[in-house]
Amino acid sequence: xxxxxxxxxxxxxxxxxxxxxxxxxxxAFNRLAADAWxxxxxxGRAALAKMASAEIGHYGRLADRLGELGVDPEVAMAPFVGPxxxxxxxxxxxxxxxxxxxxxxxxxxxxxxxxxxxxxxDPPTRAxxxxxxxxxxxxxxxxxxxxxxxxxxxxxxxxxxxxxxRLVGEALSQAxxxxxxxxxxxxxxxxxxxxxxxxxxxxGRLTDAxxxxxxxxxxxx
Amino acid sequence: xxxxxxxxxxxxxxxxxxxxxxxxxxxAFNRLAADAWxxxxxxGRAALAKMASAEIGHYGRLADRLGELGVDPEVAMAPFVGPxxxxxxxxxxxxxxxxxxxxxxxxxxxxxxxxxxxxxxDPPTRAxxxxxxxxxxxxxxxxxxxxxxxxxxxxxxxxxxxxxxRLVGEALSQAxxxxxxxxxxxxxxxxxxxxxxxxxxxxGRLTDAxxxxxxxxxxxx
Numbered sequence: 374x375x376x377x378x379x380x381x382x383x384x385x386x387x388x389x390x391x392x393x394x395x396x397x398x399x400x401a402f403n404r405l406a407a408d409a410w411x412x413x414x415x416x417g418r419a420a421l422a423k424m425a426s427a428e429i430g431h432y433g434r435l436a437d438r439l440g441e442l443g444v445d446p447e448v449a450m451a452p453f454v455g456p457x458x459x460x461x462x463x464x465x466x467x468x469x470x471x472x473x474x475x476x477x478x479x480x481x482x483x484x485x486x487x488x489x490x491x492x493x494x495d496p497p498t499r500a501x502x503x504x505x506x507x508x509x510x511x512x513x514x515x516x517x518x519x520x521x522x523x524x525x526x527x528x529x530x531x532x533x534x535x536x537x538x539r540l541v542g543e544a545l546s547q548a549x550x551x552x553x554x555x556x557x558x559x560x561x562x563x564x565x566x567x568x569x570x571x572x573x574x575x576x577g578r579l580t581d582a583x584x585x586x587x588x589x590x591x592x593x594x
Numbered sequence: 595x596x597x598x599x600x601x602x603x604x605x606x607x608x609x610x611x612x613x614x615x616x617x618x619x620x621x622a623f624n625r626l627a628a629d630a631w632x633x634x635x636x637x638g639r640a641a642l643a644k645m646a647s648a649e650i651g652h653y654g655r656l657a658d659r660l661g662e663l664g665v666d667p668e669v670a671m672a673p674f675v676g677p678x679x680x681x682x683x684x685x686x687x688x689x690x691x692x693x694x695x696x697x698x699x700x701x702x703x704x705x706x707x708x709x710x711x712x713x714x715x716d717p718p719t720r721a722x723x724x725x726x727x728x729x730x731x732x733x734x735x736x737x738x739x740x741x742x743x744x745x746x747x748x749x750x751x752x753x754x755x756x757x758x759x760r761l762v763g764e765a766l767s768q769a770x771x772x773x774x775x776x777x778x779x780x781x782x783x784x785x786x787x788x789x790x791x792x793x794x795x796x797x798g799r800l801t802d803a804x805x806x807x808x809x810x811x812x813x814x815x
Contacts, residue, residue, distance in 0.1 A: 396636075399636065403627060403630060410624055414668065415617075415668045419657065425646075425650070426647035429643045429647045436640065446637075447635065447637055451636075454636070
C-alpha cells in the first residue's frame, strides 16, 4: 500500500465528507425511530429510541463543525439527500428483524469505510469523524435479538441472509452514484489509498469485516 | 380551594403517574420523529429530531425511577398504551403544521395538568416530574412556524383552529377512559384537589392556559 507521506484533503472533500456523514446521521435517526415503532416490546422500542437519539447528537456535532467551516449544513448535505433517500426507500424493512439487520449491516460497512478515510484527515477532523462513528450499542443489541429469533425459527436465517445481500447490492449501487458525482470525495479516496491496488485492498478489508459481522448475526453472506 | 395539609399519595398512584408520563414520553418521541420526516427543510427535520431526543432522555429518567421503586417500566406503562395509542391514531397529522399544532396543544395541556398534580407529591418525585415536563424548545419553534405559515396564507388559521379543537375533544375522551379505569390516579386527583369545586377550578386553569396558547399560535379556540 503506497500511502503518500503527506496528504492535504481539499476543503471540498472535507465538506462533502462531513455533509454525507451528517445526512447519514439524520436519516439514521429517522430509520431507527421508525424501527423503534416495529419493536415487539416497549423495552425494545425504548432501546431503539435511545440509539436514535445518539445519532442526532452526532448530527449536531457534524453540523456545528460545518458551521465553523462557514458552510451551511443544509448545503453540505444536499448532494447526498437523493442517493441516501433512494437507498432507504428501496430497502424499507418489512419487520423488526429486517430493521435490525439493515441498521447493523449498513452502519457497519459505513463505519468501516469512514474509519479508513479518517486516517487521511487532519487530527481534529479525524477525531470528530471517529467519535460520531462510535457504535451507540446497536450492534450488540441487534446481534442478540437476531440470534435469539433465529434460534427459535431457523428458516429466518435464510430470509435475513438474502435481505442482507440485497442491502449490500443497493448500497453499492447508490455509492457508485455518489462517487460518480462528487469528484473531490472520490479524489480523496484515490489519493488517500495511494493507488488502485490499495483501493482494491480497502474494499477487501470492508468485505472481510462484513462477512465477519454477518457470521456474528448467525447469517451467511 | 380546600387542600389537605398533608397528602400521601398511594404507591399505586405514583406508579400510575410515572407510568403514564413514561409512556407519554415514549410516544412523544415517536410522534416528533414522524413529524421530523414531514419537515419542509433539513433544518426543520434536525430541529424536531433533537426535540424527540430530549423526550427519550426524559423517558429514561422516569424508567430509572420506576426501577428504583421495584416496578418494571413496561408493567407501569401497560395500562396507558391503549388510550394513548388510540388518541394518537385518531389524530394523525396530515402535514407538518398539523404535527406542530398537535404537539404544542397536547403537550401544553398535559404539562399544565401534570404540573398541578406534581404539587401534591413528595419532593423528589415532584422534582422529577417537573424536570421531565420541561419544554424541549418545541413551543417557541411551533409558534414561530405556525405564525409564519398563517401570515402567508390566512385560510390556514381556520383549518388549524378546527384541528386543535378536534385534538382537545379526542384527548378528553381518552382521559375519561383512563380516569374510569385507574382508581388510584383518580383518587389522587380528587384528594389532591380537595373537593369537586377545586377540580372544577383546576380544569378552568387548564382551559385558560389552553386558550392563551392558541392565541400565541395565532389560532382561535
